[in-house]
Amino acid sequence: MPNRRFATGEVVMGRWPGSVLYYEVQITSYNDLTHLYTVQYKDGTELELRESDIRSVSSFKPRKSNSSSSSPSRRSGSRSRSRSPGRSAKGKRRSSSQSRESRDEKKKTVRETNLTLLKLNENNTGRYNGEPDSTERNDTSYKILQKVESELEIGHVLDKYTLHPRRQKKKEEIFLEERVFETAKTTEKVSTETKELEFGGRIGAFCMIFFLPATVFYLLLMCKQEDPSVMNFPPLPAFDSLWETRVFGVFLLWFFLQALFSLLPAGKVVEGMPLLNGRRLQYRINGFYAFVLTAAAVGNSLYFEIELHYLYDHFLQFAVSKAITGSMCILFAGNFVYDLFIGRELNPRIGNFDLKYFCEMRPGLIGWVVVNLAMLLAEMKVQDRSVPSLSMILVNSFQLLYVVDALWNEEAILTTMDITHDGFGFMLAFGDLVWIPFVYSLQAFYLVNHPSEISWPIASAIIILNIFGYYIFRGANSQKNAFRRNPNDPKLAHLKCIPTAAGKSLLVTGWWGLVRHPNYLGDIIMALAWSLPCGFNHILPYFYVIYFTCLLIHREARDEHQCKKKYGMAWERYCQRVPYRIFPYIY
Numbered sequence: 001m002p003n004r005r006f007a008t009g010e011v012v013m014g015r016w017p018g019s020v021l022y023y024e025v026q027i028t029s030y031n032d033l034t035h036l037y038t039v040q041y042k043d044g045t046e047l048e049l050r051e052s053d054i055r056s057v058s059s060f061k062p063r064k065s066n067s068s069s070s071s072p073s074r075r076s077g078s079r080s081r082s083r084s085p086g087r088s089a090k091g092k093r094r095s096s097s098q099s100r101e102s103r104d105e106k107k108k109t110v111r112e113t114n115l116t117l118l119k120l121n122e123n124n125t126g127r128y129n130g131e132p133d134s135t136e137r138n139d140t141s142y143k144i145l146q147k148v149e150s151e152l153e154i155g156h157v158l159d160k161y162t163l164h165p166r167r168q169k170k171k172e173e174i175f176l177e178e179r180v181f182e183t184a185k186t187t188e189k190v191s192t193e194t195k196e197l198e199f200g201g202r203i204g205a206f207c208m209i210f211f212l213p214a215t216v217f218y219l220l221l222m223c224k225q226e227d228p229s230v231m232n233f234p235p236l237p238a239f240d241s242l243w244e245t246r247v248f249g250v251f252l253l254w255f256f257l258q259a260l261f262s263l264l265p266a267g268k269v270v271e272g273m274p275l276l277n278g279r280r281l282q283y284r285i286n287g288f289y290a291f292v293l294t295a296a297a298v299g300n301s302l303y304f305e306i307e308l309h310y311l312y313d314h315f316l317q318f319a320v321s322k323a324i325t326g327s328m329c330i331l332f333a334g335n336f337v338y339d340l341f342i343g344r345e346l347n348p349r350i351g352n353f354d355l356k357y358f359c360e361m362r363p364g365l366i367g368w369v370v371v372n373l374a375m376l377l378a379e380m381k382v383q384d385r386s387v388p389s390l391s392m393i394l395v396n397s398f399q400l401l402y403v404v405d406a407l408w409n410e411e412a413i414l415t416t417m418d419i420t421h422d423g424f425g426f427m428l429a430f431g432d433l434v435w436i437p438f439v440y441s442l443q444a445f446y447l448v449n450h451p452s453e454i455s456w457p458i459a460s461a462i463i464i465l466n467i468f469g470y471y472i473f474r475g476a477n478s479q480k481n482a483f484r485r486n487p488n489d490p491k492l493a494h495l496k497c498i499p500t501a502a503g504k505s506l507l508v509t510g511w512w513g514l515v516r517h518p519n520y521l522g523d524i525i526m527a528l529a530w531s532l533p534c535g536f537n538h539i540l541p542y543f544y545v546i547y548f549t550c551l552l553i554h555r556e557a558r559d560e561h562q563c564k565k566k567y568g569m570a571w572e573r574y575c576q577r578v579p580y581r582i583f584p585y586i587y
Contacts, residue, residue, distance in 0.1 A: 004030055005051055006037065013060055014039045015053040022055060043501050045568030209426055213323050216438055219543060220316055223445045228540045237316065247317040248324075255325070257297070258362040261290035263353065272414045281347055283354065283414060287361050287407040294366050298373065311371060312378035312448065319438050326429040348424050356424035359432040361410060367437040369403050372396045375444035382448055390459055391452045391533035395443045398466050398530050405474065412481040417555070443534050443541050452535035459533070466529035473522025476511040480519070483507060498577065500570035508577045515580045517559070520552040524582070556581055 006012055006027050014025035025039040028046065036048040221234035267286030274280050301308070311318065348355045376388045376396055383389075388396075406413070413419055422428060454462075483492055487505070496513075497505035511518040527548045534541035560581075563571045581587055 006030075006054060006056075011057060012039075013055045013057055014041070014047075014049050017047065017049075017053075022060065024057070025049075025054075027054075041501065041568065043569050044572075045501050045570075046565045212430055212435065216319055216323075216434060217316070219439060219442060219540070220319060220445070222540055223442065224449065226449070228446070228450065228538050230539060242317060242320045244314060244317045247314050248321040251318060251321045251325070254367065255363050258290060258294070258366065259353070259358065261293050262286065262358055262362055264289065270411055270414070273420050281349075281354070282352070283357060283411075285410050287410040288404075290362060291366055291369075291404065291407050294370070298370060307377075308370075308374040309378040309381055311374040312445075315438075315445070319434060322433045322437070323430065326433040327426065356428060357413075357419065359424075359429060360413060360418060361407065364432040364434075364436040365403055365406060368440050369400055371437050371441040372399055372444045375441065375448055379448045379451075383451060389447065389451060389453065390456075391454055391535075392444065392447050394459060394462060394533045395447065395530060398526065399440070399444075401466075401470065402526065405470075409477070409481075412477060415481055415484050439544065439547075442544055443530055446534055446538075446541045450534070450537070452533060452537070454533060454535070462529050462532045465532070466526055469522045469525030469529060471522070472511070473519055473526060476518035476522060479507075479511050498570055498574050500567045506567070506570065506574045508574060513578055515582055515584055516575075516578050517552070517556050517582050520556060520582045521584075523552060524549050552582065 008027055008029060010027050012025060012027060013022040015022050023041055025041050027037050028040050029038040030036075031038070031048075034048075036050060037054060038046060038048055039054070040046050218234070221237070222228045222232075225232065225234055262284070264286060265284075266289045267284055269282050269284050271280035271282055298308075347357075373396065376392050379385065379392050380388055418428060479492075479495075482489060483495070486492075494509070495507055496509040498508055499505050507513065515521060524545070527545045531542045531545050567574070
């Protein structure tokens with residue numbers, strides 16, 4: 001293990017990420033696992049820096065010029081040499097010309113370097129490009145560039161804290177080139193070091209790998225029972241009944257069909273958020289086209305009398321098949337326990353096929369709609385109905401709207417935490433392939449064996465509630481995505497912001513001035529509307545609401561922690577301006 005060079009509490013000079021400038025910071029802690037220093041800037045901002053980005057304060061103090069050690073006689077001798085007026089003027093003009101050329105060259109170097117750095121900073125969302133839901137605007141980076149250029153314009157570079165001019169041209173160039181070279185060198189590499197451990201670290205991740213599948217199977221077995229009370233634990237099925245080769249083959253057919261649809265040359269190609277090395281990955285936005293093709297394929301299946309209730313009859317076996325496929329993400333994991341759960345690879349790709357992006361939107365999300373449709377047909381068959389119940393129609397309609405909205409606004413997912421921050425591990429793979437289609441469809445699965453009759457007035461109230469939640473959800477997300485993509489959009493000119501030391505701004509008006517996470521508020525309201533058609537006989541249909549609320553509160557806590565470290569005092573001012581996190585006047 002390498003020895004640490006700097007001690008906790010020591011005042012040093014730390015390089016601002018994505019910049020060539022060093023600022024005075026104090027070291028607050030050191031992580032022995034990641035070998036990263038946590039430092040605090042003067043404005044209260046806390047960041048993690050590598051040792052190569054930290055220097056001692058003494059290294060920034062100016063050194064004496066070698067010419068000062070010359071003997072008095074040599075200096076007087078050099079001054080006593082006479083020059084002709086013409087030679088002096090010519091030499092002066094040449095010196096002035098060379099000085100201007102030197103300054104222009106250095107300005108060009110700084111501009112070229114900072115253009116790259118500003119491109120990295122623009123809409124940059126922290127480590128792995130991850131960003132909490134707070135929205136931001138770049139402006140400070142341009143002021144830093146302007147300030148450095150002005151310092152070069154007057155012919156010398158000032159130390160940011162000692163204010164000693166570096167007047168020797170040669171040393172000034174060496175100092176500037178050192179900073180430019182080190183910054184370029186560090187920005188070429190994408191950090192793959194272990195992040196701050198979440199979800200209880202390795203032990204928590206290990207438990208979650210077993211807890212999540214157990215929860216899914218428990219819920220599915222409960223829905224099959226006549227009395228799905230929480231305390232009425234269902235009998236465990238025979239082990240050999242959990243696997244069926246034909247079911248696994250059907251799932252693989254579904255998986256590869258969606259992969260084929262995603263590769264079709266339909267839809268536009270857009271660039272994702274910038275990576276730490278400045279590169280932007282390309283994504284083809286054709287999820288809605290894939291949904292239309294899937295609907296056509298399902299319609300043809302029904303026309304040729306292929307019964308979809310096969311999915312209902314083998315629901316547990318399909319869940320096992322998808323869980324096995326999701327577990328294959330171990331191929332992309334580094335740390336056997338923590339990285340297996342959280343994921344180490346941010347953008348695992350096979351050629352241009354982005355595995356994480358594909359799983360996030362296609363087989364699970366579109367599969368959710370197909371599962372709901374299968375449950376609607378199964379309800380008609382099990383309950384001997386000629387038409388589906390009003391409750392089943394509401395559940396299918398609400399969740400269909402949610403999925404179609406996600407696919408229609410597919411480009412917006414490129415700015416979410418799942419894509420920009422979280423690696424592709426068991427958490428995302430299992431969530432996308434198993435949790436979404438099997439847990440999110442819990443209400444429809446419940447209604448197959450537990451009918452719930454509701455009147456039209458009650459149905460109308462539930463519809464209004466769902467529309468209200470969707471209005472908040474879509475309005476907040478659209479405002480956030482537009483602000484991230486183009487913060488200078490004239491349509492957003494009425495929004496007010498708080499600038500931060502990170503070079504971005506935090507929205508304090510509009511939807512994001514109501515609460516810090518208005519999109520979470522809309523999500524929770526919609527989740528409640530999805531569960532209400534199931535009635536109040538059992539709590540099982542409301543598991544999704546409870547889980548989703550806890551999940552969003554946990555994610556909000558992650559956002560708060562990251563933003564506080566990244567923005568320091570600016571985040572505290574933002575929290576004072578917007579005191580409520582998710583629920584206005586409550587939380």
